[in-house]
Amino acid sequence: MSACPETVIEVKNLRVGYDGRLILKDVSFQVRRGEVFVILGGSGCGKSTLLKHLIGLHTPMAGEVWIEGDNLVEADGDDRLRILRKFGVMYQSGALFGSMTVIENVRLPLDEFTELPAEAKDLVALAKLQQVGLAAAAHQMPAELSGGMQKRAAIARAMALDPDILFLDEPGAGLDPVTSAGLDALIRELAGSFGITLVVVTHELPSIYAIADRVIMLDARTKTIIAEGRPDQLRDHSSDAWVRQFFNRQAGAPAESSPTN
């Protein structure tokens, strides 16, 4: 990696809410190429909401989301489609289409967006499944897979068109520690071997330590980012008591968010 890695996602002064209710404000951060960037925070702080705005499912109240030099918020029509092709998304439940087999799920983006011959599409889809360790389950239906396998298959589908960026919503949620650790290893491999930039929403501490190059932490009370940096840095050296409490997994009401010196 070069000394000054390129910025692939830049969020500027994002303000997010529904029906006049403010959920997040003043959210600005940058994601660099090839890193695993984790968005974390307590339950209900707006992590998944922020993700939905980053991938263009919702329009923010104000602010900009730049993806590889294009502003997703203002793009429409073909421009928007072109930006959407740059990333893949894995949803919390996997969101595999239940009426198709696993390999058909992965093939779907290839069928819709490429002119490749059928045998090429099969080959690519199978290779994607292999990369997430699921080639053997190619012809099974999603309902026959375990939760962890469904998430892997969803990652394979998100990778079908070789996007530069992958967004993962709570990859470890509801999985046993072994499966969850397997997914963490996969995430590191995607970033390491395939050079994909990953933006991961999670609140699972073991995962954060295992995968994150950098994290931002959202806070429900201040409705904005309260910490940014490497996870071990934040755990040991954050000036914010709530951040330290979060990283050290201490129970109790959130500590005051003001800096304590």
Added chain:
Amino acid sequence: MPAEVPSAVRPEWTRTADGTPVLALRGRLDATSTARLWRELEERFQREPVAGLEIDAGGLDYCDGSGMGLLHHLSKGRMTPGAKVNLRDLKPEFDTLFRSYAAAESQAPPAPVERGHGAEEIGRGCLALRADLRAEVTFLGALAGGFATNLVRVRPMRWREVWRVFELAGVNALPIVSLISLLVGLIIAFESAQPLAMFGAQIFIANMIGLIMVRELGPLMTAILLAGRSGSAFAAEIGTMKVNEELNALETMGLDPVRFLVVQRIMAGILLTPLLTLYSMFMGVLGGVLVMLALGFPLTAVYHQMASSVEVSDVLVGLLKGLVFGVIVSAVGCLRGLQTQQGPSAVGESTTRAVVSGILLIILADALFSAVLYVID
């Protein structure tokens, strides 16, 4: 078509000293350029088969999954049957990706055969039918048990739920039952007015409307409407509960879903269908009477004509039919809901099955009624 990428792949052909063709790939191999190159190469190798092929991949700056698919396909000799293919100089950063293709093919099971033999399908259908009948009989047993538990008050009936369903499925159905019954009465009277006029027998429209609405169409129309409106709703509601594991939650709490959910709905069905049927009979007769009035018959004449042909026993038969149909519709709706499988289309399937089997069973029961009543009379 996507715009031409300036750095798209550039294939260059040369030959080695011994005459083997060399394909040198330079630039960028992505989904767009791969699709084009794939076709070009296929056509070329069909036109000019080769005995050997060397691929120089050293000039590739970018190669995505589809490009790697092409290299794998070429290197396995699938485009050049019988030829010896050698892939060289692939940059090390593409190595992991390239190797995953060979591994994928070695691990993937063959695609399963989609459909079985025709006879096999018929066999499967028969087995499914048998399983369904068995499920229905089991359900009847569970239902009897549930009713017994509730009515002899080992556990009290949840009457609040009964009234909620009664209101949803019964009271809220009044507008549609009114409209349809009134219109059916009207239509039958109008359609029969002309042929009966030829014999000067229009006054007998009153007899016909009275009998047909009270004995047959009142209960039938109500039941069919109920199957479409409430049988489907029961199936969808219980089906969604099953998909959300709410039924499992009930069972692990030691509550029988049949007693807890189904008995209430069937009880509501038993209470509301006769009432709704009575109302439907009235509206249908009203429709016929309106036509008679419009044809110039006085109300008293119509009344006497109708009273002379429709007896209390006819109304009772209609109500009994309504009661039976009500039980059928609500029980089938609940059963299909309980049988809901997993998956996104499961609830939709149970709803459809609830309506179809509900209507089928209603018609069967009606036919049975007709036969039995014919024998009794």
